[in-house]
Each structure stands twice: as C-alpha cells, then as structure tokens.
Amino acid sequence: MKRPPSLTESQKNRFGVLRQQLFDACIQGDTDSSKTIMFDLKNLLLPTGHHTKYYEVLLYHCELLIFKKDYRSADKFLTAIIRNTDSNTRLFQESSILLSIAKLHLSELNAAEEHLRAALLSKAITNIDRRRQFIKRISERFEEESLLASLGSKAFNFNADDIINEVQQNCMANTSDEQLFENIGKSIPAHSIEFMQRIHTMAKNQLTHNERYMLPPAPGAQDFICLGKRIFSGISRRIWAKICLDDSTVKKILDAAHNPYTISTIILTEIVNLEIGHMITLISASIITYIIRKRIDVYCKNLKPDSIMSQRYTR
Template identity: 30%
Template structure:
C-alpha cells in the first residue's frame, strides 16, 4: 500500500532537513548527519514514507563507511536491506555498500554473495545500457576497495617526508607516466594482488559473457601496470579531500601562491604521507609513485578528474 501524500508540514520540514543532511554529509560531519536522520525518521516513519527515509539512511551509512565507522555502517545497511523490497534501487545501493564494508575488512567470503546479488540483478535498472555501465563502474569500485584496504598494516616501512620527496624526485627524473604506473604496481604486495585476482574473477563470473569479455581477465588485472592503475584510482578515496577541498591547507596555498610554493614546501608529499599513515599504509615506493603521478598531472587536473563518486551518484546514471 502506498503511503499518503506528504502533508504541507512534512514538505516544509523536508525542505529544511534534507539540504542540511546533504551539507553535513559533504562536510563528513557524522554526528550532525545522524541527528538529522533521526529528525527525518520522526517526520517520515509515522506516515509510512519509508522510501524517502531509507534514501537518507543509505547516505548516512555511506558516510559511516567513508569515515571508517564500519561496524555502524554494517549494522545500518543490514537494517536497510531488511525493510526494503529487493527489487529496488535502495536495496541495490545498500547491498553494494555492505559488500564494500566487507571488502574493507578483507572479509571476501562475506562480500561475495552481496557482489553476486548486485551483479545479477536485472530488474532494478531497466535500461540494458545503463545496467551495463553501472556494473562496469561498481566492479571497478569493488576492485579499488580490495586493492586499497588490503594494503593496510602490510609491509610498513619507516621513512620521513624528506626521504619520500627524494624518492619522488628520482621517479620523476627517470620514468614516464606509463612506467610510473608499472612501478606502482610492482610495489604492491602479492597478498593484494591475490585478493584483487579473487574479487575480480568472482565479479566477472556473475556477468553475461558479452559484458565479461569487455573487461580485463583476472590474469590481466594483476599485471603490474593494471594494478598500478587500480591502486592510483583507489587512493583518491583517501587523499582527495586533503589535496582538493577548498578549505584544505594545500588548496588555499596553491590558490594564493601558486604551484611553485606547493612543490618547494613538499605539501603534496606531506599530505599523501599523512593520509596513508592514518589508515595504516606505509610503503615508500607506493606513496612516492602516487605523489609522482599527481605531480605529472598537476594538482588542478588531478582534482578535476579524480573526484571520488559516491554510490548514490552511480545509481542515477
């Protein structure tokens, strides 16, 4: 049974609460976002407007995932999946996000049935072209999550910002862009390549043959350059805000004083080192290769081309 039409009071409150929630999520302010979702729940639940409520809850738990509150995200996403129809986009989103939570925990076997649900559902996205595009993008996302978070607390090295900058200089002087991707891939531990092979192979098995053949094979996916590309793309989820947010120190210095100051002070190396340390990634050659690629592109181009998309954006494509 469809819920009744929203009352005028509900409409007025939604015009206030939903934009505030969007801002809180953009600012990664989880406590404010959580309070706003409670207000939305009190507003929408009594009249049975669950679809609109779950949309907001999915966004809240995606934020929880991004700030590494994985247990909160897992509990919430499980709850969302339990109360919405399995043939809805809300269910598809919650399932995809829950799979990502498990990939970040290296719980591959828990992620697999969720990956299968996402990739074999032909009902939610009606357009074959849009469905194919979504699958390509979500497989990329699964691969990136597997690659990045399997690097946590593995083969950690002790090195300073100065040592990192020295390594960056050597790479920039001796390698082109393609070679840097290969160097980056070579710096990745075999453990990560094994997991990437497993997740990519499993994802491909869920696709129709025509879609499967359009993607790299698992063997190709773990070649050094391909791994380097995957890790570089995954790194944006950790470093983008520190480099590109208009309120970040680097962005303000770059906007005011130009790129020369950024380079001379080693701001980018410092930011990447700090972001990776925060999640437990400490590999000098890997970090140096990523910094070198950012410098090859230039900060402005990097920020334009590498803004992370969230899963709620993918569904609307």
C-alpha cells in the first residue's frame, strides 16, 4: 500500500493540538466537544490520506460513546474501522474489543463473541508475556462490562438519606476496604454473576488450547470481594472524570464542600446518573464510603481509569 505524503509542519502542529483537545474532551466526558474535534480531525487527516491516524484518534471518541451509552454510534464507527484495517494490527484489535463491548451492552451476544474472537485471534501481540498481560486485562474489563450490562437501566426510586446514613455508619464502624468490596459483591444478583461467567466462557473459547491457561478463572458466586472490585472498577471508570477533573463543576463543588453529607450526596448523584438499575442503591453506600475514606484527592490520583488504547505497549 502506498504511504500517504507526510503532513506539513503546520498540519502536524494542528494535528497535535486537535488530538490533545480530543483526549481532554474524552476524559471529561464531553461528547459534543469530542464530535466537533473529530470533525476537524477528519477534515485534516482524510484528504491527506492519513486514515490510520484518523482511526487511532476515533477509537477514543468511540470509547466515550460507549460510556455515554450511545452504543449504536460507536458500532457504526468501529465497524468502519475494522472493515478498513489489517487484522494483525493493534488498531484492529482495539477496535474489535471496543465493538465487542458495545455489542455486549446491546445484548447482541453472537456479534460480541465474533468480534472478541477476532481480537483474540489477531497476531498484533506475539510476545508471550505481553500476550498474557493483554488477555488478563481484557478478561477483567469484560467481567466489569458484563456485570454492568446485566444490571439493566430501569428508572427507580431511592431514599438518598438511607444511603448516606449507611455511609456514616460505615465510617463510624471503620469498615475495612475488603469488607466494603465484600458488601458490594454480596449485593450482586445471581443472574448477573451467571451472565458474567457466560461471557468469560465465551472469551475462553476464543483462545487456543495453549493460551487458555493464561486466562484467570472468573469470580465465582462466593468470590464476593473480587466481584465487588469488578463492579466498583466499572462504576469508577464512568464517574472518575466528573469528580476528579479540576475544571469539572462537580469537582469544584466537592473541593468547596467540607460536610461529609454534602460530599456523599454529590457522589451519589453521579452514581445514580449512570442509570445502572435499581441494584445501585444496594452498593452505593460502600462505593461512597471507599472514596471518602481514601480522600477525594488520593482516589483521583490512584484510581484514574485506563482506556483500551492505553494498554498498547510502547515499542
């Protein structure tokens, strides 16, 4: 394939600025800005033949769309990337993983399996140690996503005061981190655990016989702490930007708040805004307690979520 002409210095500078703006918008969860920036990047990169560069930044926009539950738009973009990308590249592999996650949330399990298989069969990673780390990370991410997908998104009523009172009781009792995760895990319904294990088996079936030992077993129905950590990680991945970025309105309110009740209420609002079914009321107190106990600044520093693309290894 003929290589596209190099970008001019002016175009390189423009690309660098737009790419950083896109990353910032995606971290902030700002879909409107992300769409506008992607339009500018498209007009810069596609006329000059730099399709790969365009697809690479488009992946970040697609992951944001998944977080915002715009699975159909993500599906459309990711399908186009996969159609135009070599199967043995990280770009193809990352696109396939994201599309599989989108299909999972759309309850299109056959399609999710198909794209997960494509990602795992890709020869983009050949080093054994990197391959093992890749399989472990992807399996944990799919455990998170399958648990969240199984919880539904029906509207529900809840009593905020009851949840915040539970937070206060947890703090007064000095409930340990492990106990908080265990409390979350014990609240997960059996059908959600069964669905997660089904997705885990689906992933395992895509691996070669020799690679299956690289895939850690899925948490069982009694692995409450591990299950709790998976749910916490999935929710934290979605609320981190709102409560951690300095220019976030929520973060500014949190910084000015000194009353634990106010802080709890703000975090609870962000969790409920995810619309992850009524079970959220059973686990919110433990999540809020964990964040408050770690302190907001420590939580934000230590638990910044990574994206699928951040798992790409530097060569």
